[in-house]
Amino acid sequence: MKVRITEYLDINLQTKKWCCNRCGYEIFDAGENYKKGCLIYERDPREVHNTVLPESEFNFAPDPDWCRLIEIYCPGCGTMVEVEYLPPGHPLTEDIVIDLEQLLKKYEKYEEYKKHEKRGGRMV
Amino acid sequence: MPKINVTSEYRKGQINLGEVWKAGYPSEKETAYTPFIDNGDFEIYSRKLELICFEARQILSKMGTTQMLQSGDVIVGIYTAAGDLSCAVVGTHLHVVCAQIIIKYIISKYQDEPSVGIKDGDLFFVNEALLGGVHNPDILMIMPIFHDGELIAWTAVAVHEGDTGSIDPGGMTPRARTRYDEGLHISPIKVGENFRLKKDIVDFLENSVRNPRQMTIDLKARATSCMRVRKRILEEVVETKGNHFFIGLLRKNIDVAAEAARNKIASLNDGTYRTVIFLDIGIPKSLLKITVTVYKKGDEITFDFNGTSPENREGPWNTFAHGIIAGSAVYLFQYFLFNLPNCSGSMVPFKYVIPEGTLINASEDAAVSVGIITVGHVVFYGIHHAMSKMLFSSPYRELACAGxxxxxxxxxxxxxxxxxxxxxxxxxxxxxxxxxxxxxxxxxxxxxxxxxxxxxxxxxxxxxxxxxxxxxxxxxxxxxxxxxxxxxxxxxxxxxxxxxxxxxxxxxxxxxxxxxxxxxxxxxxxxxxxxxxxxxxxxxxxxxxxxxxxxxxxxxxxxxxxxxxxxxxxxxxxxxxxxxxxxxxxxxxxxxxxxxxxxxxxERDPELVMADLRKNITTPWVAQNVYKVVYDPVTLRVDREATDRARRAERENRRKRGKPYHEFVKEWSQRKPPEEILTLYGSWPNP
Structure with missing residues (x-):
């Protein structure tokens, strides 16, 4: 069984892996930072955020000396699962750490409920 | 729940002074009366209290002259006799939470003080940020509500005022370096007694600011709203149902919300959710860092702000801890707890770790007038962002949105x-x-x-x-x-x-x-x-x-x-x-x-991109280079097949250009921003 954790990330409760919700690619151990199994790309933020007056220091786009755009992709299908705007060299954020033990217990109960429901009974 | 401990330390406004912003223990009367409020009466009368606040908010907005007031950026709240928030209409969520701090301060300092006391018809004025005002342009008026000689509740109204007599107009000057640059700092004083504003105090306030007429008109608007809340509570609730019913009603609102908030939290996945945000401040040019870590376990949530840049004296970018806590209500009351009363019970399951000496738990004389709208704003976004990451995998997925x-x-x-x-x-x-x-x-x-x-x-x-x-x-x-x-x-x-x-x-x-x-x-x-x-x-x-x-x-x-x-x-x-x-x-x-x-x-529907082009919300450059939509620039008709091809090609490009995590980190970790933009940051990379 897979539990959807974000728009693009599931956790497979059997394999205990982060998986891509779009292509099913097994990304990394669910007890670790999913970004460790992703592809990472750094780009100049002005490639996405267009400038209004390119010659000006302040021009509606982030300053590439202060800020780099970090895109995080699924290795299986290239879906962009997350982005970060970081100063050069700042560590990537470990943004989601799921308590796997609690998640497993929660869905064990859910599975029991579903089985019971199929038999026409009611859980109290 | 820790017992509220109001001490002289309270003056500092620091959060280690007791959890005065959340509901305290019920009083003996509350404990006695609450069980007798039946569900039908609870539904009818708790809604009535909201409508009373709503009308008072309309009165406030229509009578006043400050731009923020006319725009509805105000609050009206009803508080228990002990100062716990029971009901509010917002407005600005921050102030409904903060007013509790001020009411509890008034009770602790002045109830038994013969030279002051708390009497029917009193109107207290306060804008002291250390005591719950967030920053000093936010001016609150607070009124006790008595019936048959018994203090049964309080009401508070708040709105951002146009000037505070600070070194620059508007009370939020980027030039402020300490609190003494920011103008009026009024701890609770009686601006009115016996249901009338006191001329000498009004004259003093007029004399202290650049826009005296506005100050007086807005004071009258605040006083009118407070008195309207009092009058309707007495006439429509207390005089027909009695003090005991009203006291029980206010407490039941809190208790029901606390239980409901715990139940909602318990349904979420346990875990840790984190947002790291950077803010560049123009004077001087420097990066600041704010870290928001949300720990969820069982039916409690802890907001931990370790990893935030230190307090600085280069400007008024700091805040006090209670402002951050109250600010979490900006998110909680709008989103996660949107269907619960805006009351102190809703905040019972939340804990806060706000390190002293940081931007968000500044020292007593720090300048803070711009902090809540700069650093505070960022903190509230961080809470929203981290909570959204938790809520996606929950029964509340529709609330998992960008902030x-x-x-x-x-x-x-x-x-x-x-x-x-x-x-x-x-x-x-x-x-x-x-x-x-x-x-x-x-x-x-x-x-x-x-x-x-x-x-x-x-x-x-x-x-x-x-x-x-x-x-x-x-x-x-x-x-x-x-x-x-x-x-x-x-x-x-x-x-x-x-x-x-x-x-x-x-x-x-x-x-x-x-x-x-x-x-x-x-x-x-x-x-x-x-x-x-x-x-x-x-x-x-x-x-x-x-x-x-x-x-x-x-x-x-x-x-x-x-x-x-x-x-x-x-x-x-x-x-x-x-x-x-x-x-x-x-x-x-x-x-x-x-x-x-x-x-x-x-994954954006190309037709939505075309709709944005028609409304001039998106430019052709973004449609083509970011969204990778192929379309006829004259008719704005989408070429579906060409768009699918362009998007497949972009996904393939991503897979080619992206680096494996460890390879990326090996190179990335060698880099660092220029020292000159880290002057206010704290130690790199973790302040």
């Missing part, structure tokens, strides 16, 4: 108005028209409002021009590309240009960071919003163009900057702008940015 936009910059003015009277204040335009973040199922609403006050209105332009010596050159068009791009884009905001009118000149300032690095990354692969600069045009020929009804007069910022249709000296700079003189015919521009986005741009 309100940052920065929403305060725009301040001062000078003589068109009638020759002194004027000063903070305008609501740029705050109340920002875009909301993209959601899992739809784009963020355009020009949705202000995250501190989602119900605040974008004030009417003509009404503003009637009251103030301004002329808006443009204000009513969405600014294209000023939102985040994603599967569901952020709501669009606007950008407006204003010129002094019917006066020779005015003084303008703005106070916000976020021009070098976005403060609000999108959610789940969505991009951030823009980093809008401050713009002004001096020595312009605008008056000549207007006199000639010139067809080339620009009506949005792209026309203005791209085509330079107005002659003059153009300045683009940080939004942290000190007060400067702007002459009639010159222009001062302010952004009201769009929201951050949700999801991968390549």
């Amino acid at each position: 309100w936009v940052i920065p929403a910059p305060p725009w301040l003015y001062g000078g003589l108005d068109q009638w020759g009277f002194p004027t000063a204040g903070l305008c609501a335009d740029q705050l109340n028209a920002t875009g909301l973040g993209g959601r899992p199922d739809m784009d963020g609403p355009d020009a949705a409002g202000f995250n501190f006050c989602p119900s605040g209105i974008f004030p009417d332009a003509e009404f503003q021009e009637l009251q103030l010596p301004f002329l808006y050159l443009f204000r009513n068009r969405y600014m294209s590309d000023n939102h985040g791009f994603g599967k569901y884009r952020g709501g669009s905001g606007v950008m407006f240009a204003v010129s002094p009118h019917n006066v020779d000149s005015l003084f303008f300032a703005s106070a916000q960071g976020g021009q070098k690095i976005p403060c609000n990354s999108g959610l789940f692969g969505g991009y951030a919003t823009i980093t809008p600069p401050g713009i002004q045009i001096t020595a312009s020929n605008l008056r000549t163009l207007l006199a000639n009804s010139d067809e080339g007069i620009p009506y949005d910022v792209h026309e203005l900057l791209g085509e330079k249709r107005i002659e003059g000296h153009y300045t683009l700079e940080s939004l942290m702008r000190l007060f400067r003189q702007i002459n009639s015919g010159d222009l001062f521009l302010m952004p009201s940015p769009g929201g951050a986005s949700y999801g991968d741009v390549l």
Whole structure:
């Protein structure tokens, strides 16, 4: 069984892996930072955020000396699962750490409920 | 629940002084009366209290003159006899929470103090940030409610006032370095007794600020609202149902909300959710870092802010801890706990770790007047962002959205108005028209409002021009590309240009960071919003163009900057702008940015991109280069097959250009920003 954790990330409760919700690619151990199994790309933020007056220091786009755009992709299908705007060299954020033990217990109960429901009974 | 311990330490406003912002233990009377409130009466009368607050809020907004007040950025709350929030209508969520701190301070300091006391008909005035005012332009009026000689409740109203007598107009000056630059710091005083405002205190307040007439009119608006709440509570609840019913009703509201909040939290996945945000401050140019870590276990949530930059004395970017706690209610009451009463019970399951000496738990004499709208704003976004990551995998998935936009910059003015009277204040335009973040199922609403006050209105332009010596050159068009791009884009905001009118000149300032690095990354692969600069045009020929009804007069910022249709000296700079003189015919521009986005741009429905092109919310450059949509530029008809091919190719490009994590980190970790932009940051990379 897979539990959807974000728009693009599931956790497979059997394999205990982060998986891509779009292509099913097994990304990394669910007890670790999913970004460790992703592809990472750094780009100049002005490639996405267009400038209004390119010659000006302040021009509606982030300053590439202060800020780099970090895109995080699924290795299986290239879906962009997350982005970060970081100063050069700042560590990537470990943004989601799921308590796997609690998640497993929660869905064990859910599975029991579903089985019971199929038999026409009611859980109290 | 820890027992409330109000001590002399309370003066510091630090959170280690007891959890005075959340519900305390029920009193003996509350414990005795609450079980007898049946569910039918509870439904009817708790709703009645909300409607009483709602009417008082309308009275406040209609009677007052401050721009934030007229725009509805106000609160009206009802509190138990002990000062716990039971019911409120917002407005600005911050203040309903903070007023508890002040009420409990008044009780602890003055109830048994013979020279002061607490009596029927008293009206307390307070703006002291250390005691719950957040920053000193936020002025609260608080009134005890007695019946048959018994103190049965309190009511509080609050709104941001136009001036505080600080070193610059508007009370939020970027020049402030300590609290002593920020004007009035009034600990609770009786501005009224026996249901009347006291002339000597009103004169004192008038004498302390740049806009005395506004101060007095708004004081009267506050007093009227307080008295209206009192009158209706007494006539419509207490006199028919009795003190015991009303006391039990207020407590039941709190107890029901606390239980419901715990149940909601228990349904979420246990875990740790984190947001790291950077804010660039223009004076001096430096990065600041804010870290929000949300720990969820069982039916409790802890917000931990370790990893936040240290307090600094270069400007008023600091806040006090209680402001951050109250600010968490900005998110909680709007989103996660939206269907529970705005009361202290809702906040019972939440804990806070706010390290001393950081920007968000500053020392007693720190300047804080701009902190809540800069650093505080960022913190509240961080809470929203981290909570959204938790809520996606829960029964509340629809609440997992990108947050309100940052920065929403305060725009301040001062000078003589068109009638020759002194004027000063903070305008609501740029705050109340920002875009909301993209959601899992739809784009963020355009020009949705202000995250501190989602119900605040974008004030009417003509009404503003009637009251103030301004002329808006443009204000009513969405600014294209000023939102985040994603599967569901952020709501669009606007950008407006204003010129002094019917006066020779005015003084303008703005106070916000976020021009070098976005403060609000999108959610789940969505991009951030823009980093809008401050713009002004001096020595312009605008008056000549207007006199000639010139067809080339620009009506949005792209026309203005791209085509330079107005002659003059153009300045683009940080939004942290000190007060400067702007002459009639010159222009001062302010952004009201769009929201951050949700999801991968390549999943956006191409037809939505075309709809945005038709509305000029998105430019062709973004449609083609970011969204990878192939279309006929004349008919805006989408070539589906070509778009699918372009998007497949982009996904393939991503797989080729992306590096494995460890390879990326090996190179990335060798880099560091220039030292000169880390002067206020703290130790790199973890302050």
